[in-house]
Amino acid sequence: MGTETETDTPQTTGNCAGCDSGGLACSTEMYKRQAEVAEESAKALDKYQETFDSARAAYPKARADAKVDVEKAREDLETVRQSLCKLSKDDRRCLYESYQKVQKAIDDCSQTAGPCADCECPDPPAPSTDETSSSLAGLIDKYRQIAASNQACFTSLTELLKSIPTDIKSLKDDVAKLVREVGEAVDKDVLVRLYVRYLVLRLRSDGNSLFGGFDSVNAYVNRLCKAMQYSNAAWLAVIELEGRKARLDCQERSRKAECERKRKDIVEDVLCEYEKCKPATPSDPSTHEPGCGCGQHEDQSSNAVP
Structure with a gap:
């Protein structure tokens, strides 16, 4: 058998908690959670850039294609x-x-x-010493909602391209019907109702109403771009905050685990602390301190060590 050496027995230093890997483990937990959320965000924003490029080209074409029909509808409404x-x-x-x-x-x-x-997305607050898992959970929920809101906005703006041709056809049909009915109307009550329909159709024939409320191609493209950028920014905030929360949660678990370990290993921890404060030279076993409880001293009530 070999003889025991210093390397055979773990050496305890510092606060007698052993080799503390909590910091490393909790950093790993943070990075792992951030990687998970980054993958989640990548799926949520998949093909957004491609969709943006397609919509940026399709929107001005949709407006141009509708121009003749819109002008005709406005002329008929003036009649x-x-x-x-x-x-x-x-x-x-x-x-x-x-x-x-x-x-x-x-x-x-x-x-x-x-x-x-x-739909805007403010920057998340910087890490602070007083942040808690609960406060981070609230921020995470806030930024997830911002991301979802901007993603819904982005989707609605791209879906608008499909609705423009339908809206133009509906406007043409409704104006043509109104023209026919006005030509045949005589009764005042009927004319009153037709005038209200005229007012409604006049608003619908407004270019902004037909094209998503945007007065120009640039206005549409800028809003679409912001929805994409804010979605990305919100997800980046979620990634950061989820990582910070994962680290805090891990640190709290580590503190509880260490506390439980100390309860179970109290004797070993006490001996560890003793190693740090024990006398440098051994005391004479034949000597007694007053009040030590050995029964050999007159004063038994002095400050004896327990």
């Missing part, structure tokens, strides 16, 4: 407006004011609706 002068000026004013009131109510209740409402 309708002139024909509806059969109604008195007071009736038309009252109808227009009523229309504006209802349309304003619709605009007001629609301001916060829709997938592209409030």
